[in-house]
Amino acid sequence: MPKRLEPEPLPRRDFLSLAGLTLTGLAGIGATMGGIRLLKPYVLPERSNRFTIGLPGEFPVGTERILPERNVVVRSTPAGVAVVSLVCTHLGCIVASTDEGFDCPCHGSRFTGEGDVVKGPAPRPLRWLEVWLAPDGKLVVDGGSEVSPGTFFGV
Amino acid sequence: MAEVNPTIRTRLESVGRDLIDSIFRHGKPVTDRSRSQAVFTNLFLHLHPTRTHVRTLRPTTTLGLGTISFSLFVVLTVTGVLLMLYFKPSVELAYDSVKDIHYVVPLGRIMRNVHRWAAHLMVAAVFLHMFRVFYSAAYAKPREFNWLVGLALLVLTLALSFTGYLLPWDQLAYWAITIGANIAGSPSELTDALGITKWFDPGGLQKEILLGSQSVGGEALIRFYTLHVIVLPLVLSALIGVHFWRIRKDGGLARPGGTPTHAGKGASPEGTPASSPGEEPTKTYGLMCIVRDRRPATNLDPADTVPSWPYLLRAEVLIFLATFVACLALGLAFDAPLKELANPGIPENPAKAPWYFLGLQEIVSYSAFVGGLIVPAVTVLGLALVPYIDRDTTGTGTYFTSHRGRKWTLITLALAAVLAVVAVAVPVNIGWIRDWYPDASQLIVIAVNPGSLLMLAYAGWSLLVLRLTRSKRMAALALFTCFVVGFVILTYVGMELRGPNWDFFWSKADWPVH
Numbered sequence: 001m002p003k004r005l006e007p008e009p010l011p012r013r014d015f016l017s018l019a020g021l022t023l024t025g026l027a028g029i030g031a032t033m034g035g036i037r038l039l040k041p042y043v044l045p046e047r048s049n050r051f052t053i054g055l056p057g058e059f060p061v062g063t064e065r066i067l068p069e070r071n072v073v074v075r076s077t078p079a080g081v082a083v084v085s086l087v088c089t090h091l092g093c094i095v096a097s098t099d100e101g102f103d104c105p106c107h108g109s110r111f112t113g114e115g116d117v118v119k120g121p122a123p124r125p126l127r128w129l130e131v132w133l134a135p136d137g138k139l140v141v142d143g144g145s146e147v148s149p150g151t152f153f154g155v
Numbered sequence: 156m157a158e159v160n161p162t163i164r165t166r167l168e169s170v171g172r173d174l175i176d177s178i179f180r181h182g183k184p185v186t187d188r189s190r191s192q193a194v195f196t197n198l199f200l201h202l203h204p205t206r207t208h209v210r211t212l213r214p215t216t217t218l219g220l221g222t223i224s225f226s227l228f229v230v231l232t233v234t235g236v237l238l239m240l241y242f243k244p245s246v247e248l249a250y251d252s253v254k255d256i257h258y259v260v261p262l263g264r265i266m267r268n269v270h271r272w273a274a275h276l277m278v279a280a281v282f283l284h285m286f287r288v289f290y291s292a293a294y295a296k297p298r299e300f301n302w303l304v305g306l307a308l309l310v311l312t313l314a315l316s317f318t319g320y321l322l323p324w325d326q327l328a329y330w331a332i333t334i335g336a337n338i339a340g341s342p343s344e345l346t347d348a349l350g351i352t353k354w355f356d357p358g359g360l361q362k363e364i365l366l367g368s369q370s371v372g373g374e375a376l377i378r379f380y381t382l383h384v385i386v387l388p389l390v391l392s393a394l395i396g397v398h399f400w401r402i403r404k405d406g407g408l409a410r411p412g413g414t415p416t417h418a419g420k421g422a423s424p425e426g427t428p429a430s431s432p433g434e435e436p437t438k439t440y441g442l443m444c445i446v447r448d449r450r451p452a453t454n455l456d457p458a459d460t461v462p463s464w465p466y467l468l469r470a471e472v473l474i475f476l477a478t479f480v481a482c483l484a485l486g487l488a489f490d491a492p493l494k495e496l497a498n499p500g501i502p503e504n505p506a507k508a509p510w511y512f513l514g515l516q517e518i519v520s521y522s523a524f525v526g527g528l529i530v531p532a533v534t535v536l537g538l539a540l541v542p543y544i545d546r547d548t549t550g551t552g553t554y555f556t557s558h559r560g561r562k563w564t565l566i567t568l569a570l571a572a573v574l575a576v577v578a579v580a581v582p583v584n585i586g587w588i589r590d591w592y593p594d595a596s597q598l599i600v601i602a603v604n605p606g607s608l609l610m611l612a613y614a615g616w617s618l619l620v621l622r623l624t625r626s627k628r629m630a631a632l633a634l635f636t637c638f639v640v641g642f643v644i645l646t647y648v649g650m651e652l653r654g655p656n657w658d659f660f661w662s663k664a665d666w667p668v669h
Contacts, residue, residue: 039364045374068500091337091523092370093330093502105504106334107520108657119589120657121521123344123597 049143056081056139056155066097072129072141073097080152083141084115085127095126102126115149125149190462200468202399204407206460207467210552211408216291219474220284224312225395226478227277232388234270238263242322244380246373249324250496257493268486274316276482278511281312289541289635290564292628293409295551299542301401304394306539311391313511318383320509321376329497330506332379333371336362338519338527345524348597370499409552504655513649514642517579518606520657521587526606533610534638541635545627560632563620567633571640574612578605579648583659613637 010018051070059065059076066073071086071094086095086102093106101118102111110119115126130145131153139155184193191205210216241260243252256263285305288294294302321332340362346352352359367374402408494503508516518526550556555564581587582605588595616637621630654660655667 036364039367040360041363041367041374045368045372046370071500091334091341091519093333093506094500096504103656105502105656106330106506107516117589118593119586121519121523121600123523123601124347 050140051143052134052138052140053083054139055137056133059139070141070143072143077152080154081131081139082152083129083131085129085143087127088122089117089124089126090120090122131155184464187462190464193464194462194468200464202396202403203463203467204403205463207463208407208410208460210410210459212461212466212470216408216552218283218287219470220280220287222471222474223478224277224280224284226475227273227280227482228391228395229475230273230479230482231270231277234266234273235384235388237266238270239384244322244376246324246376249322249376253323253325253493257490264490265483265486268489268491269482271491272485272489273482274319275510276478276485278312278316281309282511285309286639290632291409291554292547292551292556294542295409295548296542296546298401298405298409301398301405302542303539304398304401306535308391308394308398310535311387311394315383315387315391316509316511318379318387321371321379322383323493324376324497325494326497326501326503327492327494329371329499330503331508332375333502334506334508334516334519335512336366336371336375338523339365341523341527344522344597344601348601411550411552505653505657507649507653510646510650514645517645517649517653518604518609521582521604521606522601524601525604530606530610537634538638541631545631547626547628550628555632556628559624559626560629563624563629564632564636567616567620567636568640570616571613571637572644574609574616574637575641575644578609579645579652581605609641613641 053059053067053070053072053074059074059081061076061078063076064073066086072083073086075082075084087093088095088104088106088109090104090107090109093104095102095104095109095111100110101113102115104110104120104122108120109117109122111122111126112118115128117123117125126149127146128149128151130142130147132140132142133155134140179193180196181192182189184190194200194203194205238256241252241256241263243249253267256267258264260266288302288305317332317335321328340358342358342361343352343356344358346355346358363369365375365378366372367378507513515526515531518530520526550560555561587605588600588603613634617630617634620633621627624630651663652659652661654663654665660666
């Protein structure tokens, strides 16, 4: 039994309400974090960022072909193959190929053929994507893996 | 016809009377007292005061804009629920179900058209309502909090409109939402420039939470649908309740001189009792009159008030009806647009946001982060702070406060218009940083752009007005006028003067053919 002679440092009711408030606050924080966690998906529903574009023979040196299904342009040079994303780095519109390079229809960003920004609000060059040769001999592009502009993959 | 047994008739009449009495608990609202009771004892009417100041009923006091906004919300709720019965929120079915609503569902077309028009009108009405409240300084104490609630209602209205924009799943919807979602992700513009996105990516998180994915697809459609039909309308309804309730609790509409109300709550900052302390009340009063240590307003002359039933209710019903008729007429005359099915490979050119976001789109075309997030956030924050910085309560309820306020508003109008035109004309005619220094650092391109400079110029002008007039009210009027003028001019530029590739065109006839 506690001695009643000493004054209690914290009145019992104050302690209980403080404890109650603290627990409610903690529960609130936990629920909020859980709510946010629920909103951020574990599994992204899109089809995979990785896709095959065909055998290297389909892209002879000098080829420059847009794959509208994937919004990329495939370019084949003596140095190798490069795949550049056509998604504008400003707000995600699809750039259109022109004589000088690429134009974005949404907010007027312009890019050179190499994807460097020459005009407009785009904050970064167009993304160059990683390419490799799969065991079955086909070229695979990883849309989620960016390489520095000007990187060609020898195949 | 057989003669009705008089006793049965008498009994039926008496039951009918009892039924009506049990519902309304007072006689026909023919005397002032029973009219007050009619309002006071009715759940749906009791948000109204029992008596209304005559000034409140003058059309020029409010222009009816709050009631119009609420009427439009009612129209949107009714038509929206009807549309829900046929709309299917999935990528495969959404577009076709909207087409069905438009071409197959009986009266579906008019419901969809009215929904679309009411949505546009509601955004416009809410903005105009805010302009009215601001220019009559009705945000001043004790109405600061209701100004904040109103601001939240504005943001919610815009959010409702934005989430509804995606649902038809046509090209217009798809690309507007793609742009909007990437604006949510635009903090990565800054983190990319700093090279820290790999570790700290708030933009990516925001975008992923909004879309449930990396790009606009089925998950985004469901999320937007849920927000549009349940989450946002519920929050909006609750806040509308608070907004209405606070109008009364804050002493009714703002009036010059802060006339005390029946509850003894004057608008005067010191909380002066409604009756002067010296005299004893000479009239009887109910318990409801005594609130917050104030004396009851028993000596208040009720001559300048009229019973809310029928005067206020009649005015409201008329505004409701006029709003309904306007929506119906617009819906009959103009079809809501429906473009081709969404195509993730080919953007609309130009891809334009709904009209009320085009002013933002104009500055987004310099920097997504500054134009899409910083400028709107600073604007909303600034609007929220106004009643807490300008503590002056004089001029409440008078448009532009005074003759001086009118003068400064007009000067600001001209200056803000010139500044906004310059902010558009300079980059259009002589280009911007990247045209002069192609290798300029991205951080500079983000920070120094016509949008951010315009905002700074407006803030600077407001501070200058503060120094010149030594009146925070004048500075607030100047700042708000800048906001209105900038909003209107940039919206006009975005709507009418921007064409394919967001290039500048004086007329749509000059757009390149493609």
